[in-house]
Amino acid sequence: MSKQISEITSHEIKVEGKSSVNQKSSVNNDLSVFADGWAIDTAVPLDLKKSADKDYHPVLKAFLAGSFSGTFSTILFQPLDLVKTRLQNPSHHVVAATVNRVQPGMITIFANIVRQEQIAGLWRGMVPSIARCVPGVGLYFSSLHWLKAKLGKTRNQDLGPLEAVMLGVVARTMSGVALIPITVIKTRYESGVYKYNSLGGALKAIYKAEGLRGLSCGLGPTLARDAPFSGLYLMFYTQAKQSVPKEWMQSPSAASVIHFSCGIMAGIAASLATNPADVLKTKMQLYPDKFPNAFSAALYVQQTYGFRGYFKGAVPRMLRRTLMAAMAWTVFEEITRSIGLK
Incomplete structure (x- = not known):
């Protein structure tokens, strides 16, 4: 009997003890709320930045980071792309202006554009370039992030050479197919051969005159140029980065220089390897009737x-391509690090 009374008393003491601890914890919580300057019945404000970070999918983060990094590089290096297109398809008055009809060089084309179209003429085709490159870079980086996750590669795991080539090729193919109509318009805008008033007007004019085939002409050479470029670039870039001592990457300023330098080296090698396909792509997109396939071009x-x-x-x-890719990757690396993707 006395043993039962003792157990009951002990149980009551434990309950009371637990109750007092809970009360004490509650009081402490209330005091902490007062200490933060909020009333007891007022909810503590949410950390909107932290909440937003959790809500965004990693692939969406990669898309936004890629689009942001592509914007600046596209605007900055558009004149080089314009000169490249004109070199591959020099107009008759430019050729005639050269001595003995020698094929004009980069400086001749550049000077001709400035003389005839003013400085603003160097950014001809800016709208289709933005419409193609900005979402294109975003799609490329988000596809790359998604494919890397599918391969089971974590943030800190490096890609092997063959993995880098494969991922680069597949990611660029996905974005290239999606944006081929804008690529056609961009090439025609820059050539000076076609006079379109707007992006929408160009889409309608090409579709009306040439149908879907016109909006997708040069897809083969475009992929033969972009897919290997991205695969080779990613392989050279990742291998160059892996050869750098890890401690050098700890400093943010040093890391940016290393990323940019690796990008420059990778871009030079990949650009030279894929330039023939770029020439064929330009011919097919400017003159689809004359060059219906890559062989004829x-x-x-x-x-x-x-x-x-x-x-x-x-x-x-x-x-x-070298400077644009190097800048895009450098900015992308910094952004992904700051938003927690790396």
Whole structure:
């Protein structure tokens, strides 16, 4: 009997003890609310920044970071892309202006554009460039992030050479197919051959005159140019970055310089390897009736210019693609680090 009374008393003491602890905890919580300057019945404000970070999907974050990084590089290097297109398809008055009808060079084309179209003429085709490159870079980086996750690669795991080539090719193919109509319009805008008033007007005019085939002309050479470029670039870039001592990457300022330097080296190698496909792409998109396929375009280039014809516009393209890719990757690396994707 006395044993039962003892157990009951002990149980009551434990309950009371637990109750007092809960009360004490509650009081402390109330005091902490008062200490923060909020009334007891007022909810503590949410950390909107933290909440937003949790709500965004990593693929969406990668898309936004990629689009942001592509905007500045597209605007900055548009003149180089314009000069490259004009070099691959020089107009008759530019050729006539050169001595003995020698094929005009990069400086001649540049000076001609400034003389005839003013400085603003160097940014001709800016709207389709933005419409193509900004979402294109975003799609590329988000696809790359998604594919890397599918491969089971964590944030801190490096890609092997073959993995980098494969991921780069697939990611660029996905974005290239999605944006081929804008690529066609961009090339025609920059050439000076076609006079479109707006992006929407160009889409309607091409579709009305050439149908869906016109909006997708040059898709083969475009993918043959962009997909290998992205695959080779990503391989060279990741391998160059992995060769750098890890401690060098700890400093934010040093990391940015390293990312940019690795991007420059990767861009030069990848640009030279894919320039022939860029020449064929330009011919097919400017003259779809004359060059219905890549073979006819290649035959024309070979007969007209010889082997050197496949590298027309290589210098401005190499400068633009190399600097643009290096800047885009540097900005992307910094943004992804700041938003927690790395």
